[in-house]
Each structure stands twice: as C-alpha cells, then as structure tokens.
Amino acid sequence: MGNPGLPFLPSQADRRLPELIGSRIRARGPVTFAQFMEWALYEPGLGYYEREHLPLGYDYRTSPHLAADFAQLLAEQIFQFWHILGSPPHFAVIEMGAGSGRLAEDWLAYVGSTWPDFWQALEYGILERSAFLRRLQQERLAGYGEKVRWLEWDEIPDGSVTGCFFSNELVDAFPVHRVQVQAGALREIYVDWAEGEEGGFREVLGAPSTPALETYFARLGIPIATYPSGYQTEVNLKALEWLQLLARKLRRGYVLTFDYGYTAQRYYSPQRFQGTLLAYRQHGTYADPYVWVGSQDLTAHVDFTTLQQVGESLGLKCLGFTQQSYFLVNLGLAKRLADLSQVGDEGGDLGQVLRRRHALHALLDPLGLGSFGVLLQAKGLSDSEYAQPLRGFVDPELHRGIAW
Incomplete structure (x- = not known):
C-alpha cells in the first residue's frame, strides 16, 4: 500500500510507535x-x-456526541428491559467502551430525572480498557459518586449480572x-x-x-x-471471545450492540x-x-450474522436486529423532531432549534449513522418475557433474526 495522498508527513513525535512496533x-x-x-x-x-x-470527536462523529437524544432514547429502551424483568431491586447497566463518557453522562442525567424507582435500582458499570479514556470518564462522571463503577471483566463473577450490557461502536475497533x-x-x-x-x-x-x-x-x-x-x-476473532465473556457473565438480561456492519x-x-x-x-x-x-x-465493519449465530450457540437469543434510524424512530425520535418544529414556530431560539434538528437528522441519515446495525440478544428470560414486544423493535420483520 502506498501513501494515500495526505498533505503532510507525520511529525517526529508520531514516529515513536511505528519505530517501537x-x-x-x-x-x-x-x-x-x-x-x-x-x-x-x-x-x-x-x-x-x-x-x-487524543482529541475525542476530532477524527469522526459518533451518535452520543451529536445530541443527548441518542442516550435518552437508549434509556427509554433499557427502562423497558427493567420493566419486562419485573423491576428487580438491583439492575446492572454495563457500558462497554464508554469513550469520553458523554453517552453515560446524558444517559444517567435522563434516568435520574425521569424514573426515580429505576434510578434507585440502577447500578451503572463501565468496562474500559484504555487507561486514558478511563480517566476522562472518571472526571466527567465524578458527580455521580458510587452510582458509577469502573470494572474489569475478571471482577464480574460468572452468572452474576441481571441487567443489560450495551456498546456503541466497540466491536468495529477490535483487532482483526x-x-x-x-x-x-x-x-x-x-x-x-x-x-x-x-x-x-x-x-x-x-x-x-x-x-x-x-x-x-x-x-x-x-x-x-x-x-x-x-x-x-x-x-474478527476477538468478537467471538467477547461474546463468550458476555454469555458467561450475564445471568438474566440483555445485550444491545450498536455498530456499523453487514450480514455475512x-x-x-x-x-x-x-x-x-x-x-x-x-x-x-x-x-x-x-x-x-x-x-x-x-x-473494520462488524459481521452481524456471526454475532447472532455464535451468540445463539452460547445461549444469547436474538430478539431483534434493525437499523439505528428505525430503532430511534420507534422510541420517539420522530415525535421529538415534530415537537422541535413546533418550538421553532412558536418563536423559540431558532439557531438552537436548527442545530438540534440537524443533529437529530444526522442520527437518522441512511447513508451515515442511521444505517448502523442494532442487535439485541438476551439470556435467562422466561418464555413470556422473551415474547414481550420491544419498543425499539416494533416491526414484526425485525424479530426474524438478521435478514438485511
């Protein structure tokens, strides 16, 4: 492979890692x-x-950095998970690869102000292998005290988690x-x-x-x-190891994966x-x-077929697979856009309205973030719990596994 036509060469400081490797x-x-x-x-x-x-957000855009709505609508879905499981008094939500901590901050703020009972049951954990990112997250989320814990996989006993593991743009960064x-x-x-x-x-x-x-x-x-x-x-063999960890640690609950990718x-x-x-x-x-x-x-893009197939073999049942745009619309993003238009018509801050509208449309962009895959897997549920309609996956076609 040759130089792709960049306008300047790496600085001397940037040579340290290539020389080490x-x-x-x-x-x-x-x-x-x-x-x-x-x-x-x-x-x-x-x-x-x-x-x-590391200038987070400088090299690419992610959904949580566009608008708090992504985290809030994700919270709507996870709140339903808690309700389906019978509103247990201890419910773990574990974010894998939390980046700058922006998604967690918006998610926690929304849950804390919307559902006091869910907040009381909530135990928020973060699995983050980057020491630098972990420090950024701890600074951003310091105000939440012991409500947020940073974990290592070996600190989570097998079969101990009741709740939801979720990730956003994690699997695509596994070494391939x-x-x-x-x-x-x-x-x-x-x-x-x-x-x-x-x-x-x-x-x-x-x-x-x-x-x-x-x-x-x-x-x-x-x-x-x-x-x-x-x-x-x-x-992506690392994704198979990751699924094995999830299946071992999860006793009863859900795994929700957002990423860009294809069927096999x-x-x-x-x-x-x-x-x-x-x-x-x-x-x-x-x-x-x-x-x-x-x-x-x-x-590298994610092979969602393998995530489903290997997950099924490990006891992670596929409950739905859709595109991010459909998932967010099902959870209320279209209504938020409509309400936003009404605010603009009533004389609100037009610049702020336009910026937020642009961000919400970007979350739905069929050529960008809206095309991301959203895979939902679950383990340890009763037959009636598995059969519950899920707000983010309301289209019956989306309950037939990975087809698009």
Whole structure:
C-alpha cells in the first residue's frame, strides 16, 4: 500500500510507535495484522486510544456526541428491559467502551430525572480498557459518586449480572485478522518491516496463524477458497471471545450492540474484494493503515450474522436486529423532531432549534449513522418475557433474526 495522498508527513513525535512496533517485528519476525492493530490502538501511552492528547470527536462523529437524544432514547429502551424483568431491586447497566463518557453522562442525567424507582435500582458499570479514556470518564462522571463503577471483566463473577450490557461502536475497533485468497487457498496477511531508505511496514502472505480463520468461513457456509486470487477481507476473532465473556457473565438480561456492519453474505460478497478496513483521521478516511500509526483510528465493519449465530450457540437469543434510524424512530425520535418544529414556530431560539434538528437528522441519515446495525440478544428470560414486544423493535420483520 502506498501513501494515500495526505498533505503532510507525520511529525517526529508520531514516529515513536511505528519505530517501537518495527523493533518488535525485527526481533520476532512478521506479526498478524491483528497484533499490529492491537499495538496501534492500545499500546500504553502511544496507541490511538491511549494517547494523552487524543482529541475525542476530532477524527469522526459518533451518535452520543451529536445530541443527548441518542442516550435518552437508549434509556427509554433499557427502562423497558427493567420493566419486562419485573423491576428487580438491583439492575446492572454495563457500558462497554464508554469513550469520553458523554453517552453515560446524558444517559444517567435522563434516568435520574425521569424514573426515580429505576434510578434507585440502577447500578451503572463501565468496562474500559484504555487507561486514558478511563480517566476522562472518571472526571466527567465524578458527580455521580458510587452510582458509577469502573470494572474489569475478571471482577464480574460468572452468572452474576441481571441487567443489560450495551456498546456503541466497540466491536468495529477490535483487532482483526486480514486474509487473502491465493490460488484456491486461504492465506493470512502479516505485517513485516523493510529495512533501507524506503524502509517501513510491508505486508507479506503466510499460512493462517490459527485454524479458527478457516473455521470461521466454514461455519457461515462461505466458500471463500473459491473466490478469485487477490480477494482480501477481515476476520474478527476477538468478537467471538467477547461474546463468550458476555454469555458467561450475564445471568438474566440483555445485550444491545450498536455498530456499523453487514450480514455475512453482504460482508463476504465476492464483489467486496478489498474488505472494509479503514483508517480515520481528522474526519478523513484512508485505506492505508500504516501511515499515521498511533494517530489514526483503525476499524473494520462488524459481521452481524456471526454475532447472532455464535451468540445463539452460547445461549444469547436474538430478539431483534434493525437499523439505528428505525430503532430511534420507534422510541420517539420522530415525535421529538415534530415537537422541535413546533418550538421553532412558536418563536423559540431558532439557531438552537436548527442545530438540534440537524443533529437529530444526522442520527437518522441512511447513508451515515442511521444505517448502523442494532442487535439485541438476551439470556435467562422466561418464555413470556422473551415474547414481550420491544419498543425499539416494533416491526414484526425485525424479530426474524438478521435478514438485511
């Protein structure tokens, strides 16, 4: 891969992480792209999510940063979960990957002012692997005291959680393996280091680092070895480990996942021959993951079919799958837009009304955030609880699993 045409080169300070990764590769040989991506995103003090100067929201927009409405409508759905489970006196809501803490702040403020009984039962937990982001969250949410706790997976006993795990744009940032088809065989893309004046990261092909890569496609029934030579894509094995953790920790309740992605048939279509891996920097997207190492986000789309199938095998029943725009409209976003128009007609602050209207429309954008997938899974419910209509998934078509 070559330089994607950026207007300037990385600064000397930005070279620290590439040089560190390069020294590791020189010492041990080529590494999987998943290992490279792990270092690029999470290397202490240097990875994209670990840098002290990370400008959250500077490189891309997320739903919680557009408007508090996203968190508030999410709270409406989770409140219904609590009600369906019989309003238990202890109900855990665990956010996985809380970013700057903005979503949690808006969510908690809304719940605290809307449902006193739910607030009394609520135990809000955050699972955040980035030490830097954890500090930002703790500063932002300090006013909530012991209502919010930061957790590690091993601190949560197996089968102990009654409540809801949720994530927004988490799974897309899990390190992925990259594979390529060559002459009817599946090969893995490794990251090597080239010496000399033109030195730097380079990709080399090798045998799959684990049989789990071929098993992944076999489970989906995708004959990837028959695809044309040169076909590339990604495999998110970390997502399978994550599902196993969720299934172990959850005793009774829900898992709600927001992310961008496709069904497996769309993701692994022969026409999508370069995969979905992208780098994000300063609201730009780039195909080269090796230019701004440590200063750019790296993501790959989510294979929702695998989340559903593997989840089912682990006892996580799929209750619904829809697009974010439908989910939010079902929970009242359209009514909020209509009410906002009325405020403008009655002479409210027109500038504020227009800004909020723009933000709400962005949440519904079918070419952007509105196209995100929303997957709901559950475990440990009674037959009558599983059958309860869910506000965010009211269309009967959306209860038939992953179809679009």
